[in-house]
Every structure is written in C-alpha cells, then in structure tokens.
Amino acid sequence: MIARRNLLVGGAGLLLAGCDRVVQIPAARSILFKGEDMQRGLQRALMDRGALAPEFRPDQMSPIFRANGTHDPGTPAYAAMVANQFADYRLQVRGLVDRPLSLSLAQLAAMPARSQITRHDCVEGWSAIGQWQGPLLGTLLKAAAMRRSARYVVFTCADLFNGTPYYESIDTVDAFHPQTILALKMNGTRLGVAHGAPVRLRVERQLGYKHAKYVMAIDAVASLDGIGKGKGGYWEDNVDYDWYAGI
Numbered sequence: 102m103i104a105r106r107n108l109l110v111g112g113a114g115l116l117l118a119g120c121d122r123v124v125q126i127p128a129a130r131s132i133l134f135k136g137e138d139m140q141r142g143l144q145r146a147l148m149d150r151g152a153l154a155p156e157f158r159p160d161q162m163s164p165i166f167r168a169n170g171t172h173d174p175g176t177p178a179y180a181a182m183v184a185n186q187f188a189d190y191r192l193q194v195r196g197l198v199d200r201p202l203s204l205s206l207a208q209l210a211a212m213p214a215r216s217q218i219t220r221h222d223c224v225e226g227w228s229a230i231g232q233w234q235g236p237l238l239g240t241l242l243k244a245a246a247m248r249r250s251a252r253y254v255v256f257t258c259a260d261l262f263n264g265t266p267y268y269e270s271i272d273t274v275d276a277f278h279p280q281t282i283l284a285l286k287m288n289g290t291r292l293g294v295a296h297g298a299p300v301r302l303r304v305e306r307q308l309g310y311k312h313a314k315y316v317m318a319i320d321a322v323a324s325l326d327g328i329g330k331g332k333g334g335y336w337e338d339n340v341d342y343d344w345y346a347g348i
C-alpha cells in the first residue's frame with residue numbers, strides 16, 4: 102500500500118534511504134549481515150526494521166508465479182495429510198511460550214487474516230508478485246504467550262533434505278512485523294502443494310528462502326545454537342546464505 106520510501110521524511114529519511122542502497126551492495130551486505138551480534142546491532146541501527154515492504158495492485162500480479170525449492174515434500178506423512186485435505190494437520194507453537202498451541206487448519210482459518218500483494222524475490226534471480234492471506238504470526242505468538250526471553254522464532258517444515266527437515270528462523274522484530282503472516286491462501290485460493298500447503302511463512306522484508314513452506318512447527322527460542330548446524334536455516338547451514346536476508 103505505502104511504498105517504504107514514502108514513509109521516510111527529512112534528514113533521517115535521506116540517511117535511511119542511503120543505507121538501503123548500501124545494503125544492496127553485495128560486499129557491504131556480507132560485512133553487515135554475516136551474523137555476529139555486533140554487526141547485527143549495527144544493521145538494526147541502520148535500517149528501519151518496521152518499514153513496510155511495497156504492496157501492489159491486483160492488476161500488477163504476475164500471471165505466472167513459479168514454485169521453487171521443494172515442490173512436494175513427498176513423505177508418507179505429508180502424502181497422508183494431502184489425501185484427507187489436511188484434516189489431521191496441526192500447527193505446533195511451542196518452545197519459550199507459556200501456552201503451547203496445537204492448531205488445526207480450521208482454527209487458523211478462523212483467525213483474523215491479513216491480505217497483501219507483494220513481490221517475492223528469490224536469490225536465484227527471479228521475482229513474482231502474488232497475493233497472500235492468513236493470520237499475522239504475531240497474533241499466534243501473543244495467543245501462545247511467548248516469553249520475553251525468546252529472541253528468535255524457528256519454523257520446522259514437512260520437507261526433508263537428507264532426512265532433516267528444511268527449517269528457517271527470524272528474529273522477534275520480523276516475527277511481529279505487520280506484514281509477517283502465515284499464509285493459508287495464495288492469489289485467492291487455498292495454498293497449493295507446490296507453494297507450501299497448508300501453511301507457509303511470508304516475511305516480506307526478506308528474500309525468498311526465508312519464506313518457509315510446509316510449516317509444521319513454530320518454536321520460540323533464545324538462541325539458534327544447537328538447531329541444525331546453528332546458523333539459523335537450511336541454506337545458511339549448507340551454502341552459507343546470510344541469516345538476515347533483508348531487502
């Protein structure tokens with residue numbers, strides 16, 4: 102709806118707009134975003150983490166939105182869920198929460214939803230504009246009474262790579278961003294298998310690989326140590342992608 106640069110005013114706006122450009126230079130990105138806490142603090146100070154990603158009009162939606170990465174988890178457990186239209190699916194919300202949740206698709210669909218038309222940017226060099234709809238992640242985390250000690254939210258997916266689930270993580274700033282949703286619908290219809298049915302993350306200020314598809318569990322944690330190889334996600338662990346993939 103509101104382009105993020107429109108939100109920037111006066112001198113501070115110019116500073117932030119300049120920093121946004123620095124963030125697009127690969128060498129600067131790797132200095133800022135390689136993941137050490139001091140650099141993360143710097144990156145937080147430089148960027149307006151609450152700014153909105155651009156939203157688009159329906160006539161700007163891409164006629165074709167390709168699927169990438171896993172197109173079907175293909176495990177017996179996932180195939181069984183597909184076979185009965187996810188009637189047995191439960192989304193677990195757990196970890197550093199006072200009220201762990203186990204939510205059916207019907208319960209998720211009954212929650213207040215946000216709809217947004219955004220551009221998906223894959224690091225492999227393609228983009229597509231699509232419409233996404235579902236509850237805010239923040240609503241679920243509040244319902245679960247996430248503890249103040251939580252710093253990250255980890256998404257565990259149904260698809261396996263060498264026997265290990267795809268996973269991703271974001272910090273609590275992005276978790277409560279007003280455009281961070283658990284999408285149940287894409288372009289007006291139930292999410293298809295290729296795009297992450299029944300639930301996928303949309304974290305609109307970050308690159309495509311952060312948008313976990315086939316989300317089965319959401320864990321609030323204080324640290325990413327001991328999860329996977331400790332770098333916060335499948336690609337971060339295995340091909341050295343940045344943990345913070347801000348755009």
Ligand SMILES: Nc1nc2c(c(=O)[nH]1)N[C@H]1C(S)=C(S)[C@@H](COP(=O)(O)O)O[C@H]1N2
Pocket residue numbers: 166167168169170171222223224258259260267295296297309310311312313314315
């Ligand atoms: N579970 C899971 N989530 C995933 C992936 C994946 O392979 N498995 N691929 C990621 C990548 S690299 C991209 S670009 C997007 C692609 O989303 P799409 O298939 O809806 O286009 O999903 C991301 N989320």
Ligand SMILES: [Mo]
Pocket residue numbers: 169222223224225309310
């Ligand atoms: Mo991607």
